[in-house]
Amino acid sequence: xxxxxxxxxxxxxxxxxxxxxxxxxxxxxxxxxxxxxxxxxxxxxxxxxxxxxxxxxxxxxxxxxxxxxxxxxxxxxxxxxxxxxxxxxxxxxxxxxxxxxxxxxxxxxxxxxxxxxxxxxxxxxxxxxxxxxxxxxxxxxxxxxxxxxxxxxxxxxxxxxxxxxxxxxxxxxxxxxxxxxxxxxxxxxxxxxxxxxxxxxxxxxxxxxxxxxxxxxxxxxxxxxxxxxxxxxxxxxxxxxxxxxxxxxxxxxxxxxxxxxx
Amino acid sequence: xxxxxxxxxxxxxxxxxxxxxxxxxxxxxxxxxxxxxxxxxxxxxxxxxxxxxxxxxxxxxxxxxxxxxxxxxxxxxxxxxxxxxxxxxxxxxxxxxxxxxxxxxxxxxxxxxxxxxxxxxxxxxxxxxxxxxxxxxxxxxxxxxxxxxxxxxxxxxxxxxxxxxxxxxxxxxxxxxxxxxxxxxxxxxxxxxxxxxxxxxxxxxxxxxxxxxxxxxxxxxxxxxxxxxxxxxxxxxxxxxxxxxxxxxxxxxxxxxxxxxxxxxxxxxxxxxxxxxxxxxxxxxxxxxxxxxxxxxxxxxxxxxxxxxxxxxxxxxxxxxxxxxxxxxxxxxxxxxxxxxxxxxxxxxxxxxxxxxxxxxxxxxxxxxxxxxxxxxxxxxxxxxxxxxxxxxxxxxxxxxxxx
Numbered sequence: 001x002x003x004x005x006x007x008x009x010x011x012x013x014x015x016x017x018x019x020x021x022x023x024x025x026x027x028x029x030x031x032x033x034x035x036x037x038x039x040x041x042x043x044x045x046x047x048x049x050x051x052x053x054x055x056x057x058x059x060x061x062x063x064x065x066x067x068x069x070x071x072x073x074x075x076x077x078x079x080x081x082x083x084x085x086x087x088x089x090x091x092x093x094x095x096x097x098x099x100x101x102x103x104x105x106x107x108x109x110x111x112x113x114x115x116x117x118x119x120x121x122x123x124x125x126x127x128x129x130x131x132x133x134x135x136x137x138x139x140x141x142x143x144x145x146x147x148x149x150x151x152x153x154x155x156x157x158x159x160x161x162x163x164x165x166x167x168x169x170x171x172x173x174x175x176x177x178x179x180x181x182x183x184x185x186x187x188x189x190x191x192x193x194x195x196x197x198x199x200x201x202x203x204x205x206x207x208x209x210x211x212x213x214x215x216x217x218x219x220x221x222x223x224x225x226x227x228x229x230x231x232x233x234x235x236x237x238x239x240x241x242x243x244x245x246x247x248x249x250x251x252x253x254x255x256x257x258x259x260x261x262x
Numbered sequence: 263x264x265x266x267x268x269x270x271x272x273x274x275x276x277x278x279x280x281x282x283x284x285x286x287x288x289x290x291x292x293x294x295x296x297x298x299x300x301x302x303x304x305x306x307x308x309x310x311x312x313x314x315x316x317x318x319x320x321x322x323x324x325x326x327x328x329x330x331x332x333x334x335x336x337x338x339x340x341x342x343x344x345x346x347x348x349x350x351x352x353x354x355x356x357x358x359x360x361x362x363x364x365x366x367x368x369x370x371x372x373x374x375x376x377x378x379x380x381x382x383x384x385x386x387x388x389x390x391x392x393x394x395x396x397x398x399x400x401x402x403x404x405x406x407x408x409x410x411x412x413x414x415x416x417x418x419x420x421x422x423x424x425x426x427x428x429x430x431x432x433x434x435x436x437x438x439x440x441x442x443x444x445x446x447x448x449x450x451x452x453x454x455x456x457x458x459x460x461x462x463x464x465x466x467x468x469x470x471x472x473x474x475x476x477x478x479x480x481x482x483x484x485x486x487x488x489x490x491x492x493x494x495x496x497x498x499x500x501x502x503x504x505x506x507x508x509x510x511x512x513x514x515x516x517x518x519x520x521x522x523x524x525x526x527x528x529x530x531x532x533x534x535x536x537x538x539x540x541x542x543x544x545x546x547x548x549x550x551x552x553x554x555x556x557x558x559x560x561x562x563x564x565x566x567x568x569x570x571x572x573x574x575x576x577x578x579x580x581x582x583x584x585x586x587x588x589x590x591x592x593x594x595x596x597x598x599x600x601x602x603x604x605x606x607x608x609x610x611x612x613x614x615x616x617x618x619x620x621x622x623x624x625x626x627x628x629x630x631x632x633x634x635x636x637x638x639x640x641x642x643x644x645x646x647x648x649x650x651x652x653x654x655x656x657x658x659x660x661x662x663x664x665x666x
Contacts, residue, residue, distance in 0.1 A: 060630055063622070088632035100623045104645030113641065114631035121632065153645075154627075170631060 011038045012073070013178050013209050014059075019070030020234075021058045028054040030234030032070070036178065039206040043220055044213045045245060046231030047253040052213045055231075056182040060094045061087050075177060088114075089121035091177030095167045095196060102154040107166065110154050111136065115173055139172045143199060164192035168199030176208070181223075183214045190218060197222035217249040232257045270318055270422060274396060280368050283377060287392025290382040301384065304565040304597040305536040310479055310505045315451035317421035323348065330416040337658035338440070339409035345416050347423025347452065348397055358405030358435070364398035364426055373400060376428045376457055380485050380511070387481045391426055391455045398426035403437045410438040410469075410659060417445030417452060417474065425454040431464040431492075438467040438656055444502075447475040454482045460492040462516070469659050472500040472508065476531055480506035490516035497651055498525040499663050500535050507536035507565075514541065514548035514579075521550045526650040528643070528665065530559035539583075540569040543576040543609075550580070555650045556587040557643050558594035569601040572609050580610045587617040588646055590639075 014036040021029035028051035036042055046052050058065050059072065061084040072079040074090055082090065102110070116126040127135070140150055143165050155163050171179055179200065183193070200210055200223055212223060220228070220242060228244040229236040232253075237260045238244065248256050274280055294311075295302035323330070323345045330345040340359060343350040351363055367373045382389035399413070417423060431437055443452070452474070460466050474480055480503045488494050498508055512521045527535040541550040556564040570581040587596045600613040620642050628638035644665045651663040 062626055062630075083635070084626065084629035085632050085634050085638075088630055094630050096627070100621075100627045102624050102627065102642070102645065104649050105641055110628070110631075110633075110641070113633050113637060114628075117632040117634065117637070174631065 012036070013038055013075055014079075014211070015071075015073040017071045019058075019072065020068045021054060021070075022066045022068055023051075023054055023064060027068070028234055029058065032235045034229070034236065036209050036211060038209060039204070040227065041204070041210045041223060041225045042212070042227045042229065043225040043245065044211065044229045044231050044236070045215065045217075045248060047257075048215055050231055051234060052215075052231055053182060056094060056180050056213055059087075059180060060084065060092060085117065086121075088174075088176075089118050093171055093174060093176030093179045095164075095171065095179060095181045097182050099155050099163050099167055101156045103156055105154050107152055107154050108133075108136065108150055111170060111173060114170070118174060136169075136173065139169055142202075143169055143172070143195070145169055161192040161195060164196045168196050171203065172199060175203070178209045178211065179203075181210065181212045181214075183212070183216070183219055193219055193222055217245045220245050230256065230260065232260075270316060270394060272394065272396070274365060277365075277369055279371060280365070280395065283368065283395050284393050286378060287382065287389050287395065290389035291386060291393055292383070292389075293386065295386050299386075301538070301567070304563075304567075304599075305505070305507055305534060307387075307479070307481065307505060307507070311451060312449055314420045314449040315422060315479060323350075330414070334414045334442070335410075335412050335440070335658070337409060338412040339407060341412045341414060342399055343414050343416065344397070344425060346419050346421075347415075347417070347425055349399055358403065358407065359411075360402040360404070362400050364400055364428070365396060367400035367428070368395070373428060376430065376459060377426075379457060379487060385483060387453050388455050388483050388485075391424055391453050391483075394422075394424040395426055397424060398428070400428045402430045402432065403435045404432040406434075406436040407438070410440050410656060413439065413441045415441070415443045415445075415452070415454075417443070417450055417478065418448065420448040420450050423450055423452045425452070427454070427456045428459075429456060429466070430459045431461060431466045433461040434463045435461070436465040438469070438659065440469040440659055440662070441471070443470075443472045443474050443480065445474040445478050447477050449477045451479045452481070456482070456484045458484060458486040458494070460486065460488045460494055460519075462490045462492060464489075465493040466495070467655070467659075468494070468496045469654065469663070470496070470498040470508070471662060472498070472502055472506055474502040474506070476502065476504045476533055478503045480508075482506075482508050484508075484510045486510065486512045486521070488512065488514050488516075488519040488521060491518040492516075493520050495522045495653070496524065497654055497663060498537070499647075499651070499665075500525070500527040500537075501529065503533060503535070505534045505536075507538060509536075509538040509540075511540045512542065512550065514543050514545060514550065514576075516545045517547050519545065519548045522653065523550070523552045524554070524650040524653065526555045526557075526647045527564060528557045528647060529562040529564065532561055534563040534565065536565040536567070538565075538567040541571065541581060543570070543572045543579040543581060545573075546575060546577045546579065548576060548579045550582070552583040553650050554585045555647050556585070556596060557590065557647060558587060558596060559590040561591070561593040563594075564596040565598075566596065566615070567599045567601075568613065569603065570611060570613070571603045572606050572611065574605045576606050577608045579606070582611070583613040585615045586646075587615075588620060588643065589617055590619065590643075
């Protein structure tokens with residue numbers, strides 16, 4: 001029961017082939033392969049410190065990483081040659097574990113810039129303030145985000161859960177093709193994730209895809225993946241369905257990895 | 263350089279009161295500052311002054327037909343226009359506001375309580391300003407004004423523009439003043455001194471926008487005297503000129519006097535902007551706050567010299583100062599010289615300075631939402647500068663300082 005009730009078209013959104021990447025001098029991603037099709041939810045799980053986050057950073061184009069070989073196609077286009085903002089405008093969205101606080105930049109101003117950048121990229125007319133406000137108010141209401149929260153600076157003074165809610169609002173407005181939810185290290189906030197998973201589940205329309213990078217099986221109770229991949233030593237060592245996550249949880253990473261390598 | 267000064271001839275040398283004041287200025291003037299002058303060691307004013315900047319503008323504008331006279335802000339209640347350093351003398355005033363030209367005020371002996379309240383021996387440009395005293399405004403506010411007063415300085419010609427204003431805010435009165443300096447691309451030297459007197463329970467918010475061309479040299483001194491429970495707030499944004507120094511010297515003279523001196527500068531090219539402050543806590547329970555933010559790009563140069571002086575009997579005072587700079591290129595530079603001189607116990611004081619590039623995580627976050635790097639940099643730079651102006655209460659004034 002991998003596909004659940006959703007119908008999949010098998011049109012690939014993300015195709016990673018033989019990817020190698022370094023952070024500084026250290027090779028972290030080694031011969032990594034993964035294909036994500038429209039509508040699919042994938043989870044990559046692995047022990048702390050295995051370099052899972054490097055993968056999300058390489059995909060979104062954060063500086064400090066070097067791809068030494070391999071290809072990544074996003075919606076058929078060469079992702080690695082695009083700038084960070086082009087990747088976003090093509091439909092890639094990173095939900096950050098610890099979104100940065102940006103004092104002095106009003107959230108609404110920021111989101112209007114982001115939405116209009118995307119509309120401009122897609123050769124659509126930019127939204128004026130009135131139309132934008134109307135759109136945001138509607139989406140914010142669904143996520144239980146108050147007017148007062150919308151008036152603040154980007155992520156400033158929010159709790160972990162509120163930050164996640166604001167990230168989800170951005171995702172709902174920007175409507176990405178592929179969202180990457182990076183919960184790579186141990187600081188997991190279940191309440192925050194319930195909010196995000198609700199937002200993500202609302203976006204599951206059979207087309208939009210999701211990649212979850214996590215250490216915890218708990219997260220996958222809220223967002224049920226179609227595929228679970230175990231990440232070790234820079235690549236995927238085993239792929240299965242959601243039961244693989246339970247198996248991992250029961251055995252622990254170390255035993256599981258040893259077993260898989262035999 | 264002193265030769266240039268000798269070329270300047272002075273009018274009105276038949277008014278004894280004026281001649282006496284000028285004489286005082288001449289005696290205080292000991293030449294232009296050099297690199298060895300401590301107060302100007304980062305700001306080589308003499309090296310950028312040229313002969314052109316000391317020409318006297320021949321033509322006096324025809325006030326009736328000068329477009330400078332037209333209304334500049336729709337929100338200001340009283341506007342005073344200076345065209346090439348000369349005050350347009352036609353203004354109509356309402357109750358609670360008294361104004362006259364500096365020349366008239368000096369002739370009528372109204373200024374003796376106010377002019378030259380500081381010994382200018384260590385202020386060469388204020389001494390010079392006094393030696394060439396003629397143009398300027400004497401303004402007295404005696405009630406709470408609802409709308410801001412505006413001083414607009416239009417600079418269209420080369421030469422020397424020497425302006426002296428006295429602003430008196432009487433007991434219990436309240437005013438907002440916006441000064442705007444703008445100019446065409448001509449080499450001129452604008453030397454302005456504002457002597458400001460805030461009486462008991464009075465308040466003045468002083469806003470200043472300096473956006474002159476990069477041929478101009480701008481030297482300004484605010485000398486501010488604050489009495490019991492009086493309040494001075496100052497917000498300065500400088501984006502123009504070849505070299506500009508904005509110096510604010512505040513004397514918190516009586517109990518409960520407060521000062522807020524915030525400033526920002528945003529410069530590129532070869533510009534140099536100097537922000538110098540000196541807050542003297544003379545009496546007990548006085549408070550001062552300073553936040554200065556600078557964005558320096560290309561080969562521009564920012565200077566901040568900030569002094570907080572706490573006199574021996576100024577106990578239970580608070581003085582805070584922070585300078586933050588963003589250096590956006592390898593050639594950009596800032597020199598920062600904070601000084602605390604504390605001669606009293608039981609005070610709270612701090613100073614701090616930071617400089618660096620834009621935060622890379624913030625930049626990445628904005629770009630990861632589809633915003634181009636160029637736009638993201640602009641957003642972050644504006645946010646950085648705008649912090650200095652968050653406290654402006656009048657929304658119309660605040661809008662003028664909003665950088666986008």
